[in-house]
Amino acid sequence: MIYKRKSNRIKPVSILFIISMLVLFLAGTIYLISSNEENYMMPDRIRGAVVEASRFSSHGRINEMSSVAAPIAIPPFTREMHIAEITDTQYLKLVNRDLAITNHTCHTRLTTVWPDMNVSGVNVKLHETAFYAMGELFAHAQSSGINDLFIASGYRSHEDQSRLYVNMANSDYVMPPGHSEHQIGLAADILSGDGSSSMRGSAEAAWLRENAPDFGFILRYPEDRQHITGVPYEPWHFRYVGRLHAWYMGIHSFVLEEYIEYLKENDVIRTEFDGNIYYILYQTPHDGIIFVPENMNFWVSSANTGGYIVTTWR
DSSP: OOOOOOOOOOOHHHHHHHHHHHHHHHHHHHHHHHHHHHHHHSOHHHHSOOEEEEEEOTTSOEEEEEEEOOOOOOOOOOEEEEGGGOOBOOTTOOOSSSSOOSOOSOOSOEEEOOGGGOOSSSOOEEEHHHHHHHHHHHHHHHHTTOOOEEEEEOOOOHHHHHHHHHHTTTOTTSOOTTSOGGGGTOEEEEEETTSOSOOTTOHHHHHHHHHGGGGTEEESSOTTOHHHHSSOOOTTEEEEOOHHHHHHHHHHTOOHHHHHHHHHHSSOEEEEETTEEEEEEEEOOBTTEEEEOSSSEEEEEEOSSSOEEEEEEO
16 A cells, blocks of 8 residues: 655745734734833823713703713823913813912003993903904894893903002902902903992893803802802803803813812713814813824913913814
8 A cells, every 4th residue: 555645844825914913913012012101191180080961952051961980981181282382262270369470561462342331431352252252242232122231341451450560459359469360361350330339239240140151151259169269249240252152161161270170080071062062171281292282173271370272173
C-alpha cells in the first residue's frame, strides 16, 4: 500500500485570513488608545451628565417640566479654545461685594438709550445687547398700558461709581467702585413716574418682575435674598443675563450667586428653550484652555469665579 505524505505548506487562503485578523487587532488597539487619550483630554464633568429637560412655549412660558438623570448623548465638547481667544459676553459675570471687576475699563459696545426710555436728563448708556433687549421690554410695557417707565441709571465708569459711593457713604444700596454691575453695562435702574418713588409695592414693579425675564433681564436683588446677594431689596435694579438664563433662573428661583454655584456643582445642563436644544456648561480652564463644541452656535461668559460658562444650542 502506498501512503502519500501530507503537505505542511500553509494554503494562501489561510495566510490571508491570518493577515486580516492581525490588521483588525491592530486597528482595534489603535482605536482604544486614541479613545482613551481623547477621554483623558475631556473635562471630567463632560463624561457623564445630569440632565434637566424642560419644555416651554415660544414665549418662554412653561408647559411641562421634568428632571431625569440618565447617560445621554451630549454635544462633542472637543474643540480646544484658549481663553485669550474668547469673546467674553460677560452676560453671566458675577459682580458683588466679594467679587470685583478685575479690569475697570468697559470693553463692551455701549449704546446711548433712546430719549423716550430716559427722562432723567442724564446721558444713560447700556451694553448694546442689553440696550436692544431693553427697547423691546419698554415697547411691550407700552402695549400693556405701562407708559411711565424710564431708565434712571445704566453704565457707570469707575470714576462715576467712585463719586456715587462717596456721596452716598454708608449706603447699603451703593456698591464700592469695582464691585458694581453698572460698570459692565449690563445693569439698569428702572423707575416710573417722576422717579420720586422707590417702586416698592408698585404695579410697575410687579409687572417688571413678571415680564422682564422674557427679554433677558432678572430682578437682581429680590426681597428675600439679601442674605445671599448682600444687597437690600431693589425693585428697580435689573440685570441682563440673556433670555435662556433669565428663564432658567426664574423657574428655579435662583439669584445670580445661586445660579453660578448651581452650574459649578452640576455637569452639562441640557434644556429645551424656544424651539432649540441648549447645553450649558461651567468650566475651569486648564492651562488656559476650555472646550467648546464643534459645528454648533455658542457664546462664552466669564463667571468672575475662576471659570467660564459655555452656552451652546442647535
